[in-house]
Amino acid sequence: MNKTEVISTLEKIITPSQIRNINIFGNEIVIDLNIDNPSLHAKKKLEKSIISSFKKNHKIIVNFNVIKKNIDYKDNKNKLEGIDNVIAISSGKGGVGKSTITSNLAISLSKMGFRVGILDSDIYGPSIPTMFDVESLRPTSVKIDNRSMIKPIESYGIKILSIGFFTEPNQAVIWRGPMASKALNQMIFETNWGEIDFLLVDLPPGTGDIHLSIVQSIPLNGAIVVSTPQKVALSDAKRGISMFNQKNIDVPVLGLIENMAYFVPEDMPEKKYFIFGKDGVKNLADDCDVPFLGLVPLYKSIREASDFGHPASLQDKSVISKSFEKIAKNVVSSVLERNSHLPPTKIVKITTMAGCTAIKKK
Ligand SMILES: Nc1ncnc2c1ncn2[C@@H]1O[C@H](COP(=O)(O)OP(=O)(O)O)[C@@H](O)[C@H]1O
Ligand SMILES: [Mg+2]
Numbered sequence: 001m002n003k004t005e006v007i008s009t010l011e012k013i014i015t016p017s018q019i020r021n022i023n024i025f026g027n028e029i030v031i032d033l034n035i036d037n038p039s040l041h042a043k044k045k046l047e048k049s050i051i052s053s054f055k056k057n058h059k060i061i062v063n064f065n066v067i068k069k070n071i072d073y074k075d076n077k078n079k080l081e082g083i084d085n086v087i088a089i090s091s092g093k094g095g096v097g098k099s100t101i102t103s104n105l106a107i108s109l110s111k112m113g114f115r116v117g118i119l120d121s122d123i124y125g126p127s128i129p130t131m132f133d134v135e136s137l138r139p140t141s142v143k144i145d146n147r148s149m150i151k152p153i154e155s156y157g158i159k160i161l162s163i164g165f166f167t168e169p170n171q172a173v174i175w176r177g178p179m180a181s182k183a184l185n186q187m188i189f190e191t192n193w194g195e196i197d198f199l200l201v202d203l204p205p206g207t208g209d210i211h212l213s214i215v216q217s218i219p220l221n222g223a224i225v226v227s228t229p230q231k232v233a234l235s236d237a238k239r240g241i242s243m244f245n246q247k248n249i250d251v252p253v254l255g256l257i258e259n260m261a262y263f264v265p266e267d268m269p270e271k272k273y274f275i276f277g278k279d280g281v282k283n284l285a286d287d288c289d290v291p292f293l294g295l296v297p298l299y300k301s302i303r304e305a306s307d308f309g310h311p312a313s314l315q316d317k318s319v320i321s322k323s324f325e326k327i328a329k330n331v332v333s334s335v336l337e338r339n340s341h342l343p344p345t346k347i348v349k350i351t352t353m354a355g356c357t358a359i360k361k362k
Helices: 003-010 038-052 098-111 177-189 209-217 233-246 280-290 300-308 319-341
Strands: 021-023 026-036 061-065 083-090 118-119 140-144 148-151 152-157 158-162 198-202 223-226 253-263 291-296
Touching: 003 021, 003 026, 003 038, 003 061, 026 038, 038 061, 038 319, 083 098, 083 319, 098 118, 098 158, 098 198, 098 223, 098 253, 098 291, 098 300, 098 319, 118 177, 177 209, 198 233, 223 233, 223 319, 233 253, 233 280, 253 280, 253 319, 280 291, 291 319
Parallel strands: 026 061, 083 198, 083 223, 118 158, 118 198, 223 253, 253 291
Antiparallel strands: 021 026, 140 148, 152 158
């Protein structure tokens, strides 16, 4: 083979700019490549497909040179000190259990040994303070390097900030997008979060302007979409997925969670009533080619625990804790998978939202 033939074979797999050098010594071809994904898995996969694209009688040696993607990450605003992963928990429809999932997922992640924070940005109904029994508390401030920073409230080992801490209880807050994102910017960038592995952001329901402002102001690693399996909730969830997939938003969807998958009566725990339909969210995940992270049944005790300010998953070894633990493990895998394939997140810069685009694989 000559160099041109080697290049045209390679170009079926990689872009020309990735080819650094080619040396041909008879049947031995040494290929030097640039790649931006340093994971061993990615290198092996690429090496395998390159080797198999040449005839068997050639000895192919592939050398990788990992290059860092040119990411606009110097901007201080984009950098979240100490926070490794920011995950938005969203839903198209309200009342499907976004906050319930956020709080129980936070507890399960924390039980796995991760340091977890929650940023409750639901301007329509911030319910995280109630779910963590810290409604009456208000965050204080600390001086860090002569700068005044907000100190999050801590409950059950989870660091919490909620838009609810900055408004009067029961006050109907009419926030506009820019106001909400300004408040959120403070809650995220002017807060002494310390070291956090996962910051879960409980978003307001919907895909409107306010929602977009919020998504724009936070550097998200990805989003989780929560839905019940019923038709109206699913179509809203689908809109949510489309929003994150918009080219100029481009927040990877880490997966879907099916809440209230079925009802389990307390006196007949072996029974399952599929009140909202069966497998709706799982099927949506398959259709949209996004991971299905798991399901949570409808239990009276989940609702009671939330209202009581003591999330159900705090109880060890219960059926409920187990469903959340399973979800937490899947979330971690999905985040790791995302982080190994995509560059660090940055704040998206968009101003308007076009019509919903087709749902594509991330
Ligand atoms: N799996 C569940 N089982 C029982 N009650 C639930 C479950 N998920 C949510 N709830 C209850 O449903 C209501 C709405 O849930 P919430 O998490 O506040 O929804 P959202 O944040 O999406 O508006 C709450 O009263 C909550 O306790
Ligand atoms: Mg909520």
